[in-house]
Amino acid sequence: MTYFREFLQDYDSISIAVAQDNEDILSFFHSLEMNQQKSNISYDRSPDFFEFLRLVSPLYYVLLLKDKNGSIKGVGTLIVKESYIDGKPAQVCYLGDLRVSTLKMTVYWRKFYSDLIRKFSQIKEFENCKINYTAILDQNTIAKKTLINNKNSYQYSSLSRYSMINILAPSILFNSTYVAAREELSTEVIEFMDYSQRSNFLGITKEEIKYRKDNWKGFRDNVIVVRNRDREIIAASALWSPYYAKKIKVSSFSKLISLFYKFSKFPSSCPELNSSLRPLYLTTLSFHPKLQDKDKTLALKALINFSLKSEVFKDYHFLTLTESRQVNFQKAYRFCYYQRTHATLYEVTDRSLHRNKLTDIAESLFIEIALI
Structure with a gap:
């Protein structure tokens, strides 16, 4: 050695x-x-x-x-x-x-x-x-x-x-039977995230969640939770961006994205080509392991809908999440205005x-x- x-x-x-x-x-x-x-x-x-x-x-x-x-x-x-x-x-x-x-x-x-x-x-x-x-x-x-x-x-x-999904705005058809809400990063939420991530390959550990809590600006203040009728957590995430440490520049937009920014009155600001973009990420995205695909889709819809309408999103250009081969989220955002990048x-x-x-x-x- x-x-x-x-x-x-x-x-x-x-x-x-x-x-x-x-x-x-x-x-x-x-x-x-x-x-x-x-x-x-x-x-x-x-x-x-x-x-x-x-x-x-x-x-x-x-x-x-x-x-x-x-x-x-x-x-x-x-x-x-x-x-x-x-x-x-x-x-x-x-x-x-x-x-x-x-x-x-x-x-x-x-x-x-x-x-x-x-x-x-x-x-x-x-x-x-x-x-x-x-x-x-x-x-x-x-x-x-x-x-x-x-x-x-x-x-x-x-x-x-996998794909990086950049969501600009919801459509009028975008709704969910679940409701997301901002909560504190309590012991209950941390335990849920840890339990949910254990079955994931490269899942986030409890120590990693605590590291984010202590080192990521705004992480602990922007936790979003979805609960069922019994008040049990079924999904959770935290809105965060590393914009202050890593900026993204894009040299071209798709025609659909360009048209959206030209005619939309959505409150998010319009990015300029070759200038720094401000993505807001759905980080530490966690679902209860026993959640059915239909309910997972509805829970994610609630998280996306809450995020796009939140005050914090007004300072960013788009909401970003990851979609892998194993987990297809398209039904949750298909009526949104979005752009996909493959990796x-x-x-x-x-x-x-x-x-x-x-x-x-x-x-x-x-x-x-x-x-x-």
């Missing part, structure tokens, strides 16, 4: 970033955005690149790839956190923010990355991680072509395709280990899109 910093000693061009690297990292990301082919979606992590990582977990590493002159030519992040797997809390590692600027450095990074994945379980800081995973937008064809390559010694195995969640493993792919994961895969 070796420590991570000891492992990195074999790679002269790779180092762990510190706070003093913040401006150089932001400049590197900005230069890539200016010089490379633009995606429809881009992200801005200024003024503090590290702040978003701290929102995800207190345990993270930012890896820098530098040339002989000390200039940053690549960045990658590893975030270790606790999630539910098979109903038990387990450490998982999310691999994100991978950017490399030149072909020469890409070859170097690929060699390092291969060694890292192969020796991952032998590194002290990662020895308890049950899964390494990442997410890639379907439209990011360059990343998919580079990473999902049979010639690599590491492999990206598809866990599930895929991958497990990253060493090809030589011949590990069984996690293709038959739990029926309910949980993806917190606000943290990707």
Whole structure:
């Protein structure tokens, strides 16, 4: 067993970033955005690149790839956190923010990355991680072509395709037999969220909920709950946005979305192309495990309806939630004005280990899109 910093000693061009690297990292990301082919979606992590990582977990590493002159030519992040797997809390590692600027450095990074994945379980800081995973937008064809390559010694195995649903407004046909209401983040709500998430693959643990309560601005003040006639909680969520740590920019809208903003009098403000968007997320979205699909749809309708009509939504452009292959929410928002973006969640493993792919994961895969 070796420590991570000891492992990195074999790679002269790779180092762990510190706070003093913040401006150089932001400049590197900005230069890539200016010089490379633009995606429809881009992200801005200024003024503090590290702040978003701290929102995800207190345990993270930012890896820098530098040339002989000390200039940053690549960045990658590893975030270790606790999630539910098979109903038990387990450490998982999310691999994100991978950017490399030149072909020469890409070859170097690929060699390092291969060694890292192969020796991952032998590194002290990662020895308890049950899964390494990442997410890639379907439209990011360059990343998919580079990473999902049979010639690599590491492999990206598809866990599930999922969609980011951005809801702009409800329609006049939008209603539900359930009613959502704002409540305190009480012990009862926390226990419900924890119980509901246990059956989810990558579900949120009680410790994670408490971390969000203490570290996410506004999280504890915007909890929404749906109860049945017996006053039992059947669904819960919390409205929150990492806008202060990670901004989203979109270069184009669909024709339907453009027409909506042109003629609608809905109170949410109209976003401008290539400017920062303000999404409001339905985070920690939890349903009672025994809830029937019909009632789950109605409960989600209530959560969406409450959120879109809330005072807090007036400061944002759209409401965002995640829909995975295992859980189809379309009946809950089909009469809303919305836009869908597709992505895929991958497990990253060493090809030589011949590990069984996690293709038959739990029926309910949980993806917190606000943290990707």
